[in-house]
Amino acid sequence: MSVWALGLNHTTAPLDLRGRFAFALDQIAPTLHSLRSSFGSSSHPQVEAAIISTCNRTEIYCASEHIALDHTFGWLAQSGGVAPALLRSHAYTLHDDEAARHAFRVASGLDSMVLGEAQILGQMKDAVRAAETAGALGSTLNQLFQRSFAVAKEVRTATEIGAHSISMAAAAVRLAGQLFEDLRTTRVLFVGAGEMIDLAATHFAAKEPKAIAIANRTLERGEKLASRFGGEAMRLADLPARLAEFDIVISCTASTLPIIGLGAVERALKARKHRPMFMVDLAVPRDIEPEVKALEDIYLYTVDDLAQVVQQGQANRQAAVAQAEVIIDAGVQSFMHWLGQRGTVPLIQQLNAQADEWRAAEMARARKLLAKGESVEVVLEAMSRGLTQKMMHGAMAELHAGDAASREQTAQTLSRLFLRKER
Structure with missing residues (x-):
């Protein structure tokens, strides 16, 4: 195998x-x-x-x-x-x-x-x-x-x-803290409601931000996560219209295409009068279009961008x-x-199957002898001899086959298999 x-x-x-x-x-x-x-x-x-x-x-x-x-x-x-x-x-x-x-x-x-x-x-x-x-x-x-x-x-x-170790979520908090003097004044949006977002929300919530929101495709799941942090839940479809409200955006969904596009971020920046936004895209494939990173006043990090931070120590x-x-x-x-x-499993299976076949044959023979009125002692003697002969037949045949060298090798193998002393 x-x-x-x-x-x-x-x-x-x-x-x-x-x-x-x-x-x-x-x-x-x-x-x-x-x-x-x-x-x-x-x-x-x-x-x-x-x-x-x-x-x-x-x-x-x-x-x-x-x-x-x-x-x-x-x-x-x-x-x-x-x-x-x-x-x-x-x-x-x-x-x-x-x-x-x-x-x-x-x-x-x-x-x-x-x-x-x-x-x-x-x-x-x-x-x-x-x-x-x-x-x-x-x-x-x-x-x-x-x-x-x-x-x-x-x-x-x-x-x-x-x-x-420092987790990706902790690294995101550390980077956000370098941009914003006091995270307690920030509004944080989490996009998605999976394990990574749960972890990130836990780390950011410890910094007591001004507001926390969870945007998720399934509102019920978003509400369940938001309730743990005293935040609000919103539908993913409402994200473009409300993006400007948030200073920090952390996204990690299973979407195969970006869900936060360049146009939506540009409109959000305009509405914010170009106050900076900190964005972290933890998704693979990306949740945020890569062109967003080129915008002024946008600080966008991907999972790969966080590598240097998490390797510290x-x-x-x-x-x-x-x-x-x-x-x-x-x-x-x-x-x-x-x-x-x-x-060796196939060989072991074959050996067990062969032994079961011999055992079944001798059991059938024993039942016939008992049915004919033979004594139990005679039947047991016949069954034990029959099993022994079947098990030893192949070994005995090999001892008499081949040249002298092969017979000697067979003899050594059979000695190891059948003449082992019990310890």
Whole structure:
């Protein structure tokens, strides 16, 4: 059994390219079906697959009897509508122990833009549940991910990898504080109502801004989040008309197209008499048109723009990283040992089936003897002899077959199998 992975992330690909390969959670099941169907049952039967898609990465993990990296790569390029050469220049491919090590590092927060952040672990668990629900997760990938979760837990328990981390939300608050002298005088608009917006709203609410509003496509969900922070909820359709009211705009939705356009921001600036606006686009693909960044009095940051801020203090975590890598190495070795043992499973199944067949034959023979009135002792003796002869027949035949060298090798093997002393 082989495992392979490929993907692109914040260190290998620009935001707009990552946006072409972003899959919302409700898209995972049909996307996995498309991927698995593309292999064809004859050349790659029963391919296991899972997709992890966040604002910082999109990764595909697969498992099958034979590695099919090129095929998977071609499928991903086609799904994103880009030339394979372009994707290849920004992607990475991994297999077996490399794929396992990468999965363990991702789960542990070692491959994140925010070193040691914990959010990716929850996102991976969501991706695994989606793959399992779609029927795309088999025993090999399930084992890989369950072990990655266990390794991540050990890393967080045994090291201080997350002790000095600063989240994307905290970084946004820090940057906003550099623009506005007092965040308590600002009005903050959050666009979306997902996990990232929840986190961002929690950080900004701690600064006690003058007003908080949540704009969401589903008003009910927006109201639920807004109520936690004493804010108001509004429909996404009302956003262009009310944009000018807000000093800070944080957006993160699952929209495939920008929802805040250049024209809307220009009109908002005019209504604000060019008072500055601080905007953060945490979405992949973008929620805010990139041309907005060129406007005067607009301070627009994307997830990639926040990289420098969140990396501060990284030196303080290097000792923890070294400890984490040791834990991960041990996890990789354990997984590869398990994967290697998977090759004997078909033989074990065949041996068990053969033993069951022999047992059933001897049981049937014993019942006939009992029906004829034979004593239990005679029947048990006959059944034990019959089973013994069946089990030993193949070994005895091999001892008498072949040349002297092969017979000697067979004798040594049979001695190890049948003449072991109980300890």
